[in-house]
Amino acid sequence: MTQKNPEASRLAPAESNGWKAAAEDRLFQGRQLYEYIDGGAELYISYGFKYLFSRTYTRPGQPGITLDLFDMGRSQDAFGVFSQSREKIERDAGQGSEYAAGQMIFWKDRYYISIMGQGETVELKKAVFEMAGKISNDIPGEGPLPTIIERLPGKDLVPESVRYFHHYVWLNSHYYIADRNILRINKKTDAILAKYGRGMKRTVLLVVEYADEKEMELARADFMKHFLPDAAGRRAVRIEDGTWTACGSRGRHLAVVFSATAEAKALRLIDDALMDRK
Amino acid sequence: MSDTVHTRRDFLKNAAATAGAGALYLASPEDLAPQAGVKSRVVLIRNRGLLDAAGSPRKEVMRQMLDEAVASLMNEKDPLKAWQRLFKPSDAVGIKTNEWNYLRTPLELETAIRARIMDAGVRTSNIGITDRDVRGDDVFGRTTALVNVRPMRTHHWAGVGSLIKNYIVFSRLPFTYHGDSCADLAKIWEFPEVKGKTRLNILVMFTPLFHGTGPHHFNRKYVWSYQGLLVGTDPVAVDSTGVRILLAKRREFFREERPLNPPPKHVFLADTRHHLGTADPNKIDLVRLGWKEGSLI
Numbered sequence: 001m002t003q004k005n006p007e008a009s010r011l012a013p014a015e016s017n018g019w020k021a022a023a024e025d026r027l028f029q030g031r032q033l034y035e036y037i038d039g040g041a042e043l044y045i046s047y048g049f050k051y052l053f054s055r056t057y058t059r060p061g062q063p064g065i066t067l068d069l070f071d072m073g074r075s076q077d078a079f080g081v082f083s084q085s086r087e088k089i090e091r092d093a094g095q096g097s098e099y100a101a102g103q104m105i106f107w108k109d110r111y112y113i114s115i116m117g118q119g120e121t122v123e124l125k126k127a128v129f130e131m132a133g134k135i136s137n138d139i140p141g142e143g144p145l146p147t148i149i150e151r152l153p154g155k156d157l158v159p160e161s162v163r164y165f166h167h168y169v170w171l172n173s174h175y176y177i178a179d180r181n182i183l184r185i186n187k188k189t190d191a192i193l194a195k196y197g198r199g200m201k202r203t204v205l206l207v208v209e210y211a212d213e214k215e216m217e218l219a220r221a222d223f224m225k226h227f228l229p230d231a232a233g234r235r236a237v238r239i240e241d242g243t244w245t246a247c248g249s250r251g252r253h254l255a256v257v258f259s260a261t262a263e264a265k266a267l268r269l270i271d272d273a274l275m276d277r278k
Numbered sequence: 279m280s281d282t283v284h285t286r287r288d289f290l291k292n293a294a295a296t297a298g299a300g301a302l303y304l305a306s307p308e309d310l311a312p313q314a315g316v317k318s319r320v321v322l323i324r325n326r327g328l329l330d331a332a333g334s335p336r337k338e339v340m341r342q343m344l345d346e347a348v349a350s351l352m353n354e355k356d357p358l359k360a361w362q363r364l365f366k367p368s369d370a371v372g373i374k375t376n377e378w379n380y381l382r383t384p385l386e387l388e389t390a391i392r393a394r395i396m397d398a399g400v401r402t403s404n405i406g407i408t409d410r411d412v413r414g415d416d417v418f419g420r421t422t423a424l425v426n427v428r429p430m431r432t433h434h435w436a437g438v439g440s441l442i443k444n445y446i447v448f449s450r451l452p453f454t455y456h457g458d459s460c461a462d463l464a465k466i467w468e469f470p471e472v473k474g475k476t477r478l479n480i481l482v483m484f485t486p487l488f489h490g491t492g493p494h495h496f497n498r499k500y501v502w503s504y505q506g507l508l509v510g511t512d513p514v515a516v517d518s519t520g521v522r523i524l525l526a527k528r529r530e531f532f533r534e535e536r537p538l539n540p541p542p543k544h545v546f547l548a549d550t551r552h553h554l555g556t557a558d559p560n561k562i563d564l565v566r567l568g569w570k571e572g573s574l575i
Contacts, residue, residue, distance in 0.1 A: 037493055040434035042434070066494075070493070085491040101497050114492040116494065169459060170540075172540060173541070178283050178285040178286065180283045226285055227286075240287055
């Protein structure tokens, strides 16, 4: 489908290192995204996706390139989508990027962008980087990160493990908690998950910011009832796999540590995450 | 569905009773329902010479792998006899393939399956191959038997693109099965056009995708030349075995426990909730043929 002149279309270059725009541009809005992404549309929709502008490029004798520009509405959500599959920290384009095997993914302001080569050649890699650089430069300003990120203690943090979301499926994706949304994560909550330490088993910190204190208390009560029913007033419990789970709250914020190797370590992470930042 | 909440801790309690199941059941905290009867047989066959330098399957090697796997599955020495036990000349056979742009069922494999079904005596006009058109295809409208064949890959919303999931297009409204990470995909196997018809499930493990990035959930960095096929009559057992291989690859690649995201709960709920087959490795008779190095299982 074609629509005229969405803002993102102005960011898409006509040409890059000999690759020229081919076929018709396509625009997908709302649930139309299901037509374009087989099985993957839910990720973007859960982050408040506005529209996707897609353009293909060809150059004779070279693999094709597909440019997908997602307008996520808010920079926080563009970062959130990007954070879902990030494996390393790079900044070759935008406010964060990742390149692998002919594919560049990056985010800047409210845009999440994928430039995907159908193969990888020296020339294609050059075209992908050139295109990413141009788009990045043409997006006028940077957008803010989710403020909840500031709650993550820096010591031993694995930066590429940081995931931001507001749909409970993404919590279970990265660290399975329960088959129900016992932490009441929804569109009105901000949640951040991160790993700490190195090695096969890492400590996981989850911080959730609720709309108000009452909502936080309900979530905390649900979590304690279903996940730590044996806490008996304690802040940390050693669970069945021998690791420690700890839970704490302050104001609208709830922090939970999973898979900690020691009680003190779990409690320290909780306290650091909930520390007053004023 | 019950109102009981199943947490990670419930899984950990159950895991103690199913040692070694580890990360496999993390996705499915429900108790594993005991399955009556014998173990489900799954044949894993690999050949390090399957793929050529361009990554395409060598037809003869692939055909031999398919025959050996089917013969082993059916406990037959002669592969043709095995195919003849699976399909009768009177059958109308639908081969449900998968045409996902980035990792489709190899056309060469579709052709080889069709040829063997013809060798079993089924007329060409009674064999259909399709992915998206199962509801419109002439042969699929009158099938007496189905072959389910697709590549194994991770999936944005379902955890894995599985054999169980491959039948989602039999539904008029596939998106209605997307809830709760596609938890109840096995329900589709109760549809009259599907129920009891699948004679053979083939999970293509030539170059499985073990991790996805970007809008199309694909990057060549995250496929590897496993050069295998998983074959069985129990789709849950075959999928479960495929999931274990993907998990092992992720552990090896990322050097940490890295469960699939989202969890492929539909595979395990196909066992525990829908009783379509068994996902429990202890109840799967895994037969390994061919190349063993790097099998990850």
